[in-house]
Amino acid sequence: AQTVTQSQPEMSVQEAETVTLSCTYDTSESNYYLFWYKQPPSRQMILVIRQEAYKQQNATENRFSVNFQKAAKSFSLKISDSQLGDTAMYFCAFMKHAGDDKIIFGKGTRLHILP
């Protein structure tokens, strides 16, 4: 069974700093998808970024980027120039392949951006 581990339950950084959230996963699959979701205090789950395992290039979305290390089964999220609105829970998620499978989430990292 696939598992997703986020080893940092909580983090705090100053506004405008760069922060990296860690995520590791365990799978025997060769092709899969990885996601980072954000959950602000409003409780809404919002997709931040996604990565397909067969793509070597790391995904980027504006201030958000990932460091995908397939061999190490690591998928960290980097937030550059952090903003107060980035304060939220961040969940790393895994999906085996498109077409027939479920999305498994880590337990989340609570990120506080301090003014």
Add this chain to the structure above:
Amino acid sequence: DAGVIQSPRHEVTEMGQEVTLRCKPISGHNSLFWYRQTMMRGLELLIYFNNNVPIDDSGMPEDRFSAKMPNASFSTLKIQPSEPRDSAVYFCASSFMARANTEAFFGQGTRLTVV
């Protein structure tokens, strides 16, 4: 599109009562997920449907929980009888599987409190 719609947003019920949570997925999506979020366990997948058929219900905690998807536009999660330990936020999500780079879109969640 209105997104995934869940009702009610909040539910307070007494122990032993039946609780029914409702979900309307995004039109055209063929997969639907029910998740439960608690502080202790994070986001747990309870059950997921593909084309209205339950594919994996291994996350359903016990027989008190049941889920149905009678058609492509409606699903229910029922707890009978409810217990205080069922208190959590319950999320419904939908996606279009079989499409590359698919993501799950979440509803706003139902906060259930069993007293």
